[in-house]
Each structure stands twice: as C-alpha cells, then as structure tokens.
Amino acid sequence: xxxxxxxxxxxxxxxxxxxxxxxxxxxxxxxxxxxxxxxxxxxxxxxxxxxxxxxxxxxxxxxxxxxxxxxxxxxxxxxxxxxxxxxxxxxxxxxxxxxxxxxxxxxxxxxxxxxxxxxxxxxxxxxxxxxxxxxxxxxxxxxxxxxxxxxxxxxxxxxxxxxxxxxxxxxxxxxxxxxxxxxxxxxxxxxxxxxxxxxxxxxxxxxxxxxxxxxxxxxxxxxxxxxxxxxxxxxxx
Amino acid sequence: xxxxxxxxxxxxxxxxxxxxxxxxxxxxxxxxxxxxxxxxxxxxxxxxxxxxxxxxxxxxxxxxxxxxxxxxxxxxxxxxxxxxxxxxxxxxxxxxxxxxxxxxxxxxxxxxxxxxxxxxxxxxxxxxxxxxxxxxxxxxxxxxxxxxxxxxxxxxxxxxxxxxxxxxxxxxxxxxxxxxxxxxxxxxxxxxxxxxxxxxxxxxxxxxxxxxxxxxxxxxxxxxxxxxxxxxxxxxxxxxxxxxxxxxxxxxxxxxxxxxxxxxxxxxxxx
Numbered sequence: 101x102x103x104x105x106x107x108x109x110x111x112x113x114x115x116x117x118x119x120x121x122x123x124x125x126x127x128x129x130x131x132x133x134x135x136x137x138x139x140x141x142x143x144x145x146x147x148x149x150x151x152x153x154x155x156x157x158x159x160x161x162x163x164x165x166x167x168x169x170x171x172x173x174x175x176x177x178x179x180x181x182x183x184x185x186x187x188x189x190x191x192x193x194x195x196x197x198x199x200x201x202x203x204x205x206x207x208x209x210x211x212x213x214x215x216x217x218x219x220x221x222x223x224x225x226x227x228x229x230x231x232x233x234x235x236x237x238x239x240x241x242x243x244x245x246x247x248x249x250x251x252x253x254x255x256x257x258x259x260x261x262x263x264x265x266x267x268x269x270x271x272x273x274x275x276x277x278x279x280x281x282x283x284x285x286x287x288x289x290x291x292x293x294x295x296x297x298x299x300x301x302x303x304x305x306x307x308x309x310x311x312x313x314x315x316x317x318x319x320x321x322x323x324x325x326x327x328x329x330x331x332x333x334x335x336x337x
Numbered sequence: 338x339x340x341x342x343x344x345x346x347x348x349x350x351x352x353x354x355x356x357x358x359x360x361x362x363x364x365x366x367x368x369x370x371x372x373x374x375x376x377x378x379x380x381x382x383x384x385x386x387x388x389x390x391x392x393x394x395x396x397x398x399x400x401x402x403x404x405x406x407x408x409x410x411x412x413x414x415x416x417x418x419x420x421x422x423x424x425x426x427x428x429x430x431x432x433x434x435x436x437x438x439x440x441x442x443x444x445x446x447x448x449x450x451x452x453x454x455x456x457x458x459x460x461x462x463x464x465x466x467x468x469x470x471x472x473x474x475x476x477x478x479x480x481x482x483x484x485x486x487x488x489x490x491x492x493x494x495x496x497x498x499x500x501x502x503x504x505x506x507x508x509x510x511x512x513x514x515x516x517x518x519x520x521x522x523x524x525x526x527x528x529x530x531x532x533x534x535x536x537x538x539x540x541x542x543x544x545x546x547x548x549x550x551x552x553x554x555x556x557x558x559x560x561x562x563x564x565x566x567x568x569x570x571x572x573x574x575x576x577x578x579x580x581x582x583x584x585x586x587x588x589x590x591x592x593x594x595x596x597x598x599x600x601x602x603x604x605x606x607x608x
Contacts, residue, residue, distance in 0.1 A: 168586050275442075
C-alpha cells in the first residue's frame with residue numbers, strides 16, 4: 101500500500117491531479133455562482149428600495165423563502181427543476197431536449213441562493229449611503245443609471261464589502277453541497293479517491309487543507325479590496 | 338431646508354404596512370392559485386403512508402438541533418472567552434480552531450469524521466472490543482459531533498465579539514463592588530455578553546437548522562432522510578422536496594418567533 105504522500109502525487113498513481121481538478125471545478129462554480137448572485141443582488145436591492153409595491157413584495161418572498169430553507173434542499177429542488185424547466189421550454193418551441201451541463205446548473209443554483217443573501221447585504225449598504233449624495237447626483241441631472249454607476253455603487257461599496265466577502269466564503273463552501281447531486285467538485289472527488297484507496301483520512305485532510313487555503317488567500321485579497329474601497333474614508337478604530 | 342430632505346421616498350419595509358392593500362390581496366390570490374394547483378395536479382397520495390415516519394424525522398431533526406446547539410453553545414463560551422482574556426497560547430488555539438472549522442465546508446468535516454475517523458477506529462481491536470464500540474459503530478455520534486463542533490466554532494466567534502463588547506465600566510463597577518472574578522463573570526459579564534449575542538444567536542441557530550439535513554448523507558435518519566426515502570420509493574421528484582421545503586420553512590418560522598419572544602422578555606434600557 102503506497103504511503104500518504106505517494107497517494108497525493110500529481111501523476112496518475114497518485115490522486116493529487118484529480119483533487120486539483122476538483123478544486124478547479126469548485127472554484128469555477130463558486131466564482132460563477134457568486135457573480136450571478138451579485139447581479140441578482142444588485143437588481144433585487146434596487147427593486148426592493150425603488151421598485152413598485154408588487155415587485156417589493158415578490159422580492160421579499162424570494163429572500164425570505166431562500167433564506168429559510170436549507171441550501172441542500174434548495175440545491176436538489178433547483179437542480180432538478182432548473183434542468184427540467186429548460187427542457188420543457190425547449191420542447192415547447194420544438195427544439196430537442198438538451199443535456200444541461202452540471203456546471204451551468206450548479207452555477208444557476210448557487211447564484212439563486214447567493215442572490216437572496218446579496219440582495220439583503222446590498223440593500224443595507226445602499227441605505228447606508230448618505231441620501232444627500234444620491235440627491236446631489238440627481239440634482240446634477242444624471243440619469244438613474246448614470247447615478248447608479250457613478251455615485252450609488254461606488255459609495256455603497258465600503259459598507260457592502262464585509263457582507264459580500266462573507267458571502268464569497270459561504271459560496272466557496274456551498275459548492276461542496278453539489279457533491280450530493282453528483283457534481284464532481286472537490287468534496288465528491290475526494291470521497292471517490294478516498295473510497296478507491298481506503299486512505300480516508302489522507303484525502304479528507306488534504307481536501308480540508310485545499311479549502312482552507314482558498315479561504316486564507318481570499319481573506320488576504322479581501323483585505324486589499326477593503327483597504328482600496330475605504331480609501332478617503334475616515335479611519336475607524 | 339426641510340423640504341429638500343423629504344424629496345426622496347423613504348423606504349418602508351413591506352412588513353410595516355397593512356396586509357390588506359389591494360396589491361397584497363392580488364398577490365395572495367396568485368399564491369392561493371399556485372398552492373391549489375400544487376395540491377390538485379401533483380401526487381400527494383403517498384402522504385398518509387409516510388405520516389408517522391415524517392413526524393419521527395421532524396422530531397429527530399429537532400432533537401439534533403437542540404442538543405448540538407446547546408452543547409455547541411456551552412463549548413463556544415470558553416472559546417470566546419479565552420480569545421478575549423485568556424493566556425496567549427490558549428487564545429491562539431481557539432483562533433486556529435475557529436479558522437479551520439469556519440474555513441472548510443461542513444459536509445467535508447462530516448465525511449472526514451464519519452469515513453476517516455470511522456475507518457481509523459475500526460482498525461484498532463482495543464476500540465472494537467471496548468464498551469464504546471456499539472455507539473461508535475453507528476452514524477449519529479459522528480453527525481452529532483460535526484454539527485456540535487461547527488456550531489461551537491461559529492458561535493465562539495460571535496461570543497468573542499460579545500465578551501469584548503461589554504462596556505469596561507460595567508466590569509470595573511463589578512470589581513469596585515468587591516466581586517471576585519468568578520462572581521463578576523457569572524453575574525455581569527456572561528449575562529451581558531449573552532444579551533448582546535442573542536440576535537446573532539437566533540441567526541446562528543437558523544443556520545444550524547439548515548445544516549442538519551447534511552447528516553442524512555452519512556445515513557443518520559432525520560426529516561431529510563425520510564423524504565429521500567419517499568423519493569426513492571415513489572419515484573416522485575418534486576412533491577416530497579416541496580413538502581420538505583415547507584417543513585423547514587415552518588421550523589425556521591417557529592425558531593425565529595421563539596427567539597423574538599425570548600428577546601422581548603429581556604428588559605432593555607433605551608432601544
């Protein structure tokens with residue numbers, strides 16, 4: 101039986117390459133889902149703040165539902181429902197059913213879940229922007245979109261970054277849940293590698309180190325971004 | 338000046354307004370139609386057969402949630418405390434523990450404990466022949482431990498902030514009254530810290546509830562596992578999952594209401 105380090109080597113007798121491929125898949129999912137969630141979040145936050153009464157209520161239902169139901173259940177529901185819905189749609193317009201890639205479905209699922217959380221984070225951040233700044237932009241005759249791009253989004257960033265950073269860390273960890281629907285990301289390939297070699301401890305610890313590495317690197321990068329976004333603001337503490 | 342400040346519409350959260358505005362009634366009608374369609378067009382005939390098992394599953398989920406939260410919280414107290422006042426090595430240990438647990442997915446920790454530790458235990462005949470083996474051979478101790486450790490790490494971080502946030506003057510007043518360190522901790526520091534942490538504690542407990550279905554992946558029976566069983570037996574995809582989502586929605590609602598009641602029972606000055 102090969103020792104721990106041989107099992108983790110990058111070339112085929114070892115499983116290191118497989119683990120790294122799993123990590124790459126996890127990161128793709130996390131980045132894609134996070135960005136999709138951010139887009140939903142910006143739309144949702146503005147809808148909640150400035151939208152009509154129906155839009156506000158619908159968004160409230162969306163964020164409440166998503167945040168009250170376990171991610172695992174949502175992932176199962178959306179994973180099947182999402183792929184089903186696309187195929188039904190294709191059937192309706194007369195196209196043949198397609199096999200939706202696990203990656204696309206996974207990004208969709210993570211994005212919808214993250215969207216609910218980032219809606220709340222961004223709503224709070226926009227509300228923290230002094231209203232005078234937005235009024236000033238309007239007084240200059242900026243269109244709503246221009247004011248959004250030039251004033252609201254940059255001004256709310258320092259308030260939003262702690263929450264958004266937290267969401268990114270949650271996104272990287274939520275990708276592990278897709279192991280349950282059989283998507284080959286880091287946690288699932290780790291389990292397969294461990295099952296094939298019976299070296300459970302080695303592989304799960306190695307995967308833990310990889311996840312931890314992602315978290316620690318993220319923390320460093322977040323620190324840089326936060327300092328950059330906070331430039332020109334009065335220093336607290 | 339006063340007119341200028343009132344030009345922007347003030348945001349009112351939807352809950353602050355009446356439930357019976359016209360658009361609300363319209364939305365409620367839409368939801369009623371959706372629910373009616375779900376009940377009418379989907380298959381629910383399996384429900385009576387699995388009723389008792391579902392109730393058992395919900396009960397197991399609640400038991401798991403309650404005990405992992407309580408024990409996890411008790412572990413979180415020292416973890417938070419040593420990071421504020423403890424000796425440096427202990428504070429470092431607590432920090433490293435929190436970073437590791439919070440930096441890796443719970444599913445991975447769960448599988449590490451169940452498959453990794455489980456396979457390690459079974460290699461030693463001393464453990465196999467000990468009185469603990471009948472317990473260690475089952476899945477639930479591993480699920481319980483993973484959930485408990487996870488709650489302790491997340492809540493430890495919260496308690497660190499709560500302990501650090503208690504105003505120094507209150508602690509100094511306690512010292513001035515001649516309280517010993519332990520009395521001061523028991524009478525002033527701990528209650529004030531818990532009071533400060535209560536809103537976050539509610540959120541963490543909801544997160545813990547949402548983590549409990551993960552234990553079903555290592556064959557522990559909870560409500561999620563029962564629903565998975567239903568899906569395997571009946572080949573239905575959506576109906577059991579929708580029911581499961583509804584069950585969790587209700588549990589979350591009850592939990593949030595319970596914590597709100599608890600918070601309202603504690604008298605606060607000012608706010």
